[in-house]
Amino acid sequence: MKKRQVTSLDVARMAGVSQSAVSRTFTPGACVSEKTRLKVMTAARLLGYKPNAIARSLITQRTNMIGVVIGDTINPFYSEVLEETTQRLQATGRQVMLFVAAANLDPGEALPQALQYQVDGVIVSTAALSPQMALECANVGTPMVLVNRTIEGLDIPSVNVDHESGARAAADVLADAGYRRLAFVNGIQTSSGNEARRRAFQRRIAERGLPPALEDVGSYTYNGGFAAVIRLMTMTREHRPEAIFCANDVMALGGLHAVRHHLGLRVPEDVSIIGFDDIPEASWPSVDLTTIRVWPRELAARAVSMVLGMVESRTTTCDSQILPVELVVRASTRPAGSKASATAERVAT
Amino acid sequence: MKKRQVTSLDVARMAGVSQSAVSRTFTPGACVSEKTRLKVMTAARLLGYKPNAIARSLITQRTNMIGVVIGDTINPFYSEVLEETTQRLQATGRQVMLFVAAANLDPGEALPQALQYQVDGVIVSTAALSPQMALECANVGTPMVLVNRTIEGLDIPSVNVDHESGARAAADVLADAGYRRLAFVNGIQTSSGNEARRRAFQRRIAERGLPPALEDVGSYTYNGGFAAVIRLMTMTREHRPEAIFCANDVMALGGLHAVRHHLGLRVPEDVSIIGFDDIPEASWPSVDLTTIRVWPRELAARAVSMVLGMVESRTTTCDSQILPVELVVRASTRPAGSKASATAERVAT
DNA sequence: CTGAAAGCGCTTACAG
């Protein structure tokens, strides 16, 4: 059923011009007389001709495709990153070649595949990513930008939220509320963002004179957070944390539900919970989660202009960026003293 | 910084064989002696050679790329469809070229773009899609499958959930509970899925001897559902609905929150609410939404095998499929009589 | 402004 493609030669013959003339007509800014252009356009319309982007890519050495690899599409945070990335790329006439890394695992063949398809650049937004992959990319000279992560030892351009300020703000909120026994629920421990949050949180706690926070792992998922919080909350009374900071909102949501509906305890009376991301669900009245707000769409926007900038200027380097975050105090944490401030305060970064 | 590409010719020279030999080594199932293969592989490794998929596509007339156009990535339902689609496609060595249609609008240039890139097939999962676009696709002979929608007058293969049974089940639940004044919140009225649900709901209501349901529109979004339900619930007492069926869960969630937290009313005591999709949030204890469960991943899986089947067999037609749905009774609807059945009942389809 | 021609990097009959 696949019909033979109509090519520029077909159009040329019908229009009575050379094949070059057809090509020029479809190349913005090429020299063609109005008369020729008209002949070509009518013939093209009649035949239903559309230039073959693959053939063009081969000769121009540019595909206008950007590889986008993403880890966890189910997390609303990454859904927004993906949507914004794609729309921005489309707006500039680029195509996105999408790769989803199974369950936050190393994207494996994604990068090599993308490179075989000669993508002009790559945006990687996935917790797990082996340095080898990244190196391979660098070797081919394909621009790459990391979203919300870095790779130790490699100087790859990235856009990150300010993990440290966010984690410090979380520590401060809990310390201000007078808690002493805190806990931290890791996402994926090999993720650079997780590490940044964990370290900054522990350090700030120490600065505030509190004992180190207990740790557990929730693999960045709802169920993982649910289970981790159950484990923490069923410890003996002397160990049980008074407040829990989860490395992302999805886990915090799981934890919140575990506490309220599975353990039958109250938040924040029995335990405070704080998340990271401020996904839409966090502000639902029935949830009302204290969290650290980030701007996923801004993250995406920066990443897109970074890759495109590198593609245009034929570089593989550019300055990394760090975006500010904002503490959003809601009802899942106990306020400092008696005055409950439910307003969002800007975090100095 | 972009280095000159390593080509098969470079490898051939280093290995001391013809360029054809190199090509054969990288073509599964081609005839190459073990000796040649070894020479080629070592040279390739040394040079870091990877076949250029674009050049290959041009000559083989097959890109192994599938275009995927999606409407609303933020809706968890479509996130799952997208994730499953992509992973399945990747698993067969295909690439996905992603298009996201802004805010459920007509994808516009998405299809033409995809066609210029010579995608082998297209999976379209977006509420709005102009028939012209679809026709254009058909004219090029590119296989296309629609997910959860159809196009009136065109016989394009599709995978749909059983909108009708689902809507009937919703009508029955509400009629069984003894309600008389019902309402339906449309998603997007130009969406075929919305129409199917609306019509089946109204028809079933009539069959049960109830007056027609009031209607409003919520554009398939949380805020849209929130606003629509507020409008419905602030009507005069004699018009105000006793139960509301929303065309998807996202709107139902908005509606639920509007009722509980904005209007300060109780669900289901003051009004029953029922959704469609059974997204993860619907089963959160604090939500507990009665809904119609569908299987987004199964939808995606079918769509993928349909396109791939057509690609393999060089057809553009295949049988459409309809997947069953299941009523999930939770706490947002009043049970029939006094015996609350909180278990899921299979809907006959 | 226009056309003839080379060439992007590959696959695949074809002849050996």
Place this chain on the structure above:
DNA sequence: CTGAAAGCGCTTACAG
């Protein structure tokens, strides 16, 4: 099994 050669559909110097 192997190599020389044609050709996929385009862009772009080059000469006119």
